[in-house]
Amino acid sequence: MAVNSTATTQPIDFQACWPKALDPTLKPLALNVAKVAWNIFSLIISPIAHIRLSISELRNWAFEKLIDKTNHSTPEEVEEQGDQLAQNHEIKRLSIKTPDGTTLDAGFFEGDTHTDKAVLFVPGLGSAWQSIAEYGGITTLGTHVLALSVRGFGLSEKGDRTEKNYGLDVWSAYQYLIKEKGIDPSNILVVGHSFGGAAGAVGASLIQEEYPEAETKMVHWSSFSSLAKAVKHLIKRNLRLPLHLEKVLAKVASLLIHILGGNINSVAALAKLKQKVVVWAREDRIIPMQAQMKKKIGKPEYAQGTTYALELVADSPEDSLEYSHSRVLHPEEELGLRVACSQLLGLGPPGDLQDHYIRMTVI
Structure with a gap:
């Protein structure tokens, strides 16, 4: 990754077109x-x-x-994070307009050794693209990196929050890489953490539909199979009410998410992709095991493509796994994630993922 102490202060504007699957004029x-x-x-x-x-x-x-509850950074603090990144990286600030008219904030990191490939990074709930330094050395692969704040995150506009529209956000970032940087869709890897994993899967599935011959690739990192299912199991696990009313509350909450059109189903989207890595942890305190994508791997509805499963593992019995959802990765975990990304992008030898921190298996 090229190092430069300057950053583009004036955002570069980009207007994304509709994917054929959602284009109103083609209906x-x-x-x-x-x-x-x-x-x-x-x-x-x-x-x-x-x-x-x-x-x-x-x-x-x-x-x-939900975003406000998980967001601990003010807009000024987000800008400061971006300034700190600019001290070590050459960053182009992007203003990406989605087909439905929502303006998204993004940052583009120039690659140095693999400029025909790119990583599209989508952070988790309440995080902005400026937090990329916390996510496993993604900017050290030598590829271009486009880090995206989806609608309602960071400095992006709020827009209408639905599964389709979050997918449009990621699709729009893809389009910048394809149209403006000339990168083949098969050479783009989506890395999505938590909520970003779900949004990334939906967006990548739109790319797979648009470019059926492409080898779409994704790292689905500590994310859920369904938002409604994650909320249901989170309530059941963390609440204790008289007469087991937490079970009723969990079902009602899940039903409301469906009624309001707020559910995001990663299973159908991720199943369309050709190559994917599912990162998971047994004791994730945010995404209960029952709602993790790992539970869906190998099921009939998830049969397409090749899937690798990476398990986050504590370095000692005293090291609790409870915070494995969003904690900073151990050096060995970070190395394992970089090796997985390198393997999917074909950057060199796959390396050894059988270490103490990350266990990788092919499903």
């Missing part, structure tokens, strides 16, 4: 007519319009509260 005429008719009908029958608006507002409010 059947009858479907578009029906949608317009439904919108007009909703305006005439005001209760329907109010219900539709309320569902959207409730969904976005819930996401905003």
